[in-house]
Amino acid sequence: MFWEQDIETASRESLQALQLARLKETVGRLAQKSPFYQEKFRASGLNNDSIRSLDDVRRLPFTTSADLRAQYPDGFNIVPKEDLFRLHTSSGTTGKPKALFFTRKDIDILANNFARCLTMVGCKKSDVFQNMMTYGLFTGAMMSHYGAEKIGMLAIPAGPGNSERQLMLMQDFGTTVAHITPSYALYYANFVEKKGLNPAKDLSLRIILVGAESYTEETRRKIETAFGADVFNCYGLSEMGGPGVGFECPAKNGVHLWEDTYLVEIIDPKTLEPLPPGETGELVITSINREAMPILRYRTGDLTYMIAEPCPCGRTHVRVARFKGRSDDMIVVKGANVYPQQIERVLMDTKGVGRNYVIVLQGLDEMIIKVELDAETFDGKVENLEKIQKSIVEHVRSAVQVKPSVELLAPGTLPVSEGKTKRVIDNRSL
Amino acid sequence: MENEVKLLSVFAENKPGFLAKATKVLGDAKINIFWFKIIDAEGDKFGLIRFLVDRREEAIQSLKVAGFAVSTVPALAIDAENTPGTLAKLADTLYKLDINVRNGSGYYLNGRVVLMIETNQIQVTAKALREKGYKILSEKEIAE
Numbered sequence: 001m002f003w004e005q006d007i008e009t010a011s012r013e014s015l016q017a018l019q020l021a022r023l024k025e026t027v028g029r030l031a032q033k034s035p036f037y038q039e040k041f042r043a044s045g046l047n048n049d050s051i052r053s054l055d056d057v058r059r060l061p062f063t064t065s066a067d068l069r070a071q072y073p074d075g076f077n078i079v080p081k082e083d084l085f086r087l088h089t090s091s092g093t094t095g096k097p098k099a100l101f102f103t104r105k106d107i108d109i110l111a112n113n114f115a116r117c118l119t120m121v122g123c124k125k126s127d128v129f130q131n132m133m134t135y136g137l138f139t140g141a142m143m144s145h146y147g148a149e150k151i152g153m154l155a156i157p158a159g160p161g162n163s164e165r166q167l168m169l170m171q172d173f174g175t176t177v178a179h180i181t182p183s184y185a186l187y188y189a190n191f192v193e194k195k196g197l198n199p200a201k202d203l204s205l206r207i208i209l210v211g212a213e214s215y216t217e218e219t220r221r222k223i224e225t226a227f228g229a230d231v232f233n234c235y236g237l238s239e240m241g242g243p244g245v246g247f248e249c250p251a252k253n254g255v256h257l258w259e260d261t262y263l264v265e266i267i268d269p270k271t272l273e274p275l276p277p278g279e280t281g282e283l284v285i286t287s288i289n290r291e292a293m294p295i296l297r298y299r300t301g302d303l304t305y306m307i308a309e310p311c312p313c314g315r316t317h318v319r320v321a322r323f324k325g326r327s328d329d330m331i332v333v334k335g336a337n338v339y340p341q342q343i344e345r346v347l348m349d350t351k352g353v354g355r356n357y358v359i360v361l362q363g364l365d366e367m368i369i370k371v372e373l374d375a376e377t378f379d380g381k382v383e384n385l386e387k388i389q390k391s392i393v394e395h396v397r398s399a400v401q402v403k404p405s406v407e408l409l410a411p412g413t414l415p416v417s418e419g420k421t422k423r424v425i426d427n428r429s430l
Numbered sequence: 431m432e433n434e435v436k437l438l439s440v441f442a443e444n445k446p447g448f449l450a451k452a453t454k455v456l457g458d459a460k461i462n463i464f465w466f467k468i469i470d471a472e473g474d475k476f477g478l479i480r481f482l483v484d485r486r487e488e489a490i491q492s493l494k495v496a497g498f499a500v501s502t503v504p505a506l507a508i509d510a511e512n513t514p515g516t517l518a519k520l521a522d523t524l525y526k527l528d529i530n531v532r533n534g535s536g537y538y539l540n541g542r543v544v545l546m547i548e549t550n551q552i553q554v555t556a557k558a559l560r561e562k563g564y565k566i567l568s569e570k571e572i573a574e
Binding site: 196373374378382383386408409410411 | 503
């Protein structure tokens with residue numbers, strides 16, 4: 001199913017022609033109105049006329065997370081104040097957040113893109129959409145909410161947490177589509193089971209949109225099995241307007257990015273040179289259809305590669321593979337580069353452990369993995385618990401070259417946060 | 431059946447308050463505990479608590495609802511003589527049968543000795559012990 005079949009399946013040539021026109025327009029506007037980019041353009045000898053082909057995007061300056069913070073509160077805005085329609089901020093963990101402005105048209109474009117995403121995975125007007133993401137300054141819930149409204153689904157702005165109420169809403173209003181973070185999805189499945197219900201049979205969920213945190217294929221399978229629903233990966237970042245920047249189609253192999261809105265590059269994070277399809281590097285996105293604050297070559301920090309093969313779903317917009325991690329998620333333990341996702345993969349493959357874990361770094365480079373036991377498969381035998389521990393130690397060691405110690409916890413003992421779950425706690429005294 | 435008893439086995443993080451939490455759940459559900467034992471696992475990071483209770487299914491249900499990981503394991507409750515050498519004789523019998531005792535405990539009270547053992551082959555153990563003249567108690571007999 002398509003929301004806008006013509007543009008979603010447009011030929012590469014016509015997409016590129018549209019992109020070039022929009023990139024030129026964006027650069028022209030920035031050269032006129034953005035002191036931040038004017039300065040950058042001057043420094044690299046660029047002018048209004050520098051963009052002649054899409055390849056010229058490489059001549060444009062990168063924009064980083066630090067730039068956005070440094071320009072707080074409104075250094076990136078290029079429209080008159082009265083045309084601003086919405087302010088969101090990024091989920092900044094330290095210091096000032098990033099201030100993100102949108103005009104009415106900006107919001108409308110994002111909502112329309114999200115409507116494409118929802119339709120792509122099979123959502124219809126008749127669906128009931130329970131949005132379990134955080135409403136407020138965070139972009140995650142509101143943009144998806146507007147997307148659901150575009151389609152005309154019954155939207156329930158439940159927000160995260162309060163599982164008791166989530167369950168009541170799902171049961172009483174027959175929720176068929178949920179939008180949720182992976183850690184909360186796993187926690188919630190457990191919660192529903194504890195109520196003596198089978199989430200796959202006693203709820204009506206058929207589609208679950210899972211985003212805001214990175215997660216593995218194994219986690220997807222666990223959520224799908226628990227709820228008996230299709231899980232689709234939803235990639236977003238506030239800087240590019242929130243959720244639905246990338247979205248999986250029914251092929252469940254990589255996320256599509258809407259190329260009439262974004263110009264997508266993968267670069268080598270060290271040399272900053274572009275990489276061809278199939279080669280893993282950092283995802284860099286330029287917004288080419290944005291009024292209030294166009295951002296050039298934003299370095300997302302997310303590591304992935306472009307999938308060259310045409311997608312069986314028929315959409316022509318570029319696909320990038322499941323993220324390998326975030327370059328800033330990476331932790332260095334005993335000199336080894338470790339992505340939390342590598343550890344998650346081991347845990348999800350280990351029989352007997354549950355869905356929630358945390359990686360604690362302490363002392364002099366000691367890694368402790370705390371993982372909850374799975375109540376369902378627990379057999380009460382001490383030797384099997386020791387086997388689970390040993391298996392995790394060995395598999396993690398072979399995956400990341402660091403030997404962890406493993407603590408098994410009772411189910412439900414780790415906190416589940418309502419926004420993004422913190423998987424790594426670094427208490428090292430280095 | 432050779433009168434094996436079923437013990438609850440509850441996963442326990444090795445931290446203060448865990449036993450209190452688990453037993454409160456059982457107490458609130460009006461479950462009577464006949465016997466319990468704490469088993470420390472390697473490294474003392476976690477352990478297991480074994481319980482012999484009067485209403486097993488209800489106990490499991492209440493513990494599960496309260497969020498505990500709980501399962502059952504078979505064990506033998508042996509009514510033994512209160513004389514020197516009883517345990518040695520029992521251990522020797524099992525040794526000769528190549529049966530490994532995984533967990534064991536026992537008490538003497540008012541002239542009665544009860545040994546609780548878990549082995550890897552409960553039925554074989556029960557049969558062998560009965561043949562040697564040991565009395566193996568059923569859950570019903572313990573409750574009386």
